[in-house]
Amino acid sequence: DAGVIQSPRHEVTEMGQEVTLRCKPISGHDYLFWYRQTMMRGLELLIYFNNNVPIDDSGMPEDRFSAKMPNASFSTLKIQPSEPRDSAVYFCASSLLAGGLDTQYFGPGTRLTVL
Amino acid sequence: DQQVKQNSPSLSVQEGRISILNCDYTNSMFDYFLWYKKYPAEGPTFLISISSIKDKNEDGRFTVFLNKSAKHLSLHIVPSQPGDSAVYFCAARSGKLIFGQGTTLQVKP
Numbered sequence: 001d002a003g004v005i006q007s008p009r010h011e012v013t014e015m016g017q018e019v020t021l022r023c024k025p026i027s028g029h030d031y032l033f034w035y036r037q038t039m040m041r042g043l044e045l046l047i048y049f050n051n052n053v054p055i056d057d058s059g060m061p062e063d064r065f066s067a068k069m070p071n072a073s074f075s076t077l078k079i080q081p082s083e084p085r086d087s088a089v090y091f092c093a094s095s096l097l098a099g100g101l102d103t104q105y106f107g108p109g110t111r112l113t114v115l
Numbered sequence: 116d117q118q119v120k121q122n123s124p125s126l127s128v129q130e131g132r133i134s135i136l137n138c139d140y141t142n143s144m145f146d147y148f149l150w151y152k153k154y155p156a157e158g159p160t161f162l163i164s165i166s167s168i169k170d171k172n173e174d175g176r177f178t179v180f181l182n183k184s185a186k187h188l189s190l191h192i193v194p195s196q197p198g199d200s201a202v203y204f205c206a207a208r209s210g211k212l213i214f215g216q217g218t219t220l221q222v223k224p
Contacts, residue, residue, distance in 0.1 A: 004158070035214075042121070042216030043159070043204055056211060091158050104212065106151075106158030 004107035023092030121215035138205035145207035
């Protein structure tokens with residue numbers, strides 16, 4: 001398997017623009033997670049899905065952030081409008097089971113820079 | 116508020132010596148703890164884990180210790196190798212995983 005695939009790997013945009021990050025989980029994994037990595041807060045869980053249904057979105061920072069999972073092989077994280085403080089590395093991860101019961105496999109991340 | 120804290124942003128160790136990475140947590144309901152390793156431009160990868168009912172788990176050069184009374188977790192790497200240079204995240208589970216800020220380990224040849 002190719003592992004978790006994320007695109008784009010790098011994104012540079014201007015404040016106010018819409019940003020869409022994409023993720024393809026490992027085939028057969030029932031759980032999909034979106035994380036954000038910053039120096040101050042480390043890895044923060046933004047939202048996770050089970051069988052395409054959002055289970056916990058309490059980590060989504062603001063209404064500007066939204067995530068969807070239209071099918072088992074694709075998810076998006078959208079920021080509209082983007083702000084400079086959104087600059088971070090965004091990771092997608094998938095697993096067979098939630099939490100630590102099963103290993104979460106991370107994608108390579110999308111480095112977002114908002115100017 | 117940070118429920119999982121890694122208070123040392125960085126650690127430098129000589130090759131062959133022991134590396135000790137520390138992690139503190141506040142939630143006594145965490146039932147499972149993990150360490151992930153991250154190289155630049157890559158996603159984190161699972162390294163080792165421990166259940167809250169144990170106090171030690173060993174896997175080759177890597178050992179994780181859990182002190183529940185102190186709410187403290189540590190990862191020991193013996194002997195350290197240059198290839199161990201990476202960012203290490205500890206994580207704790209309470210339904211979902213909560214990660215710390217990470218510690219950058221540099222192992223010098």
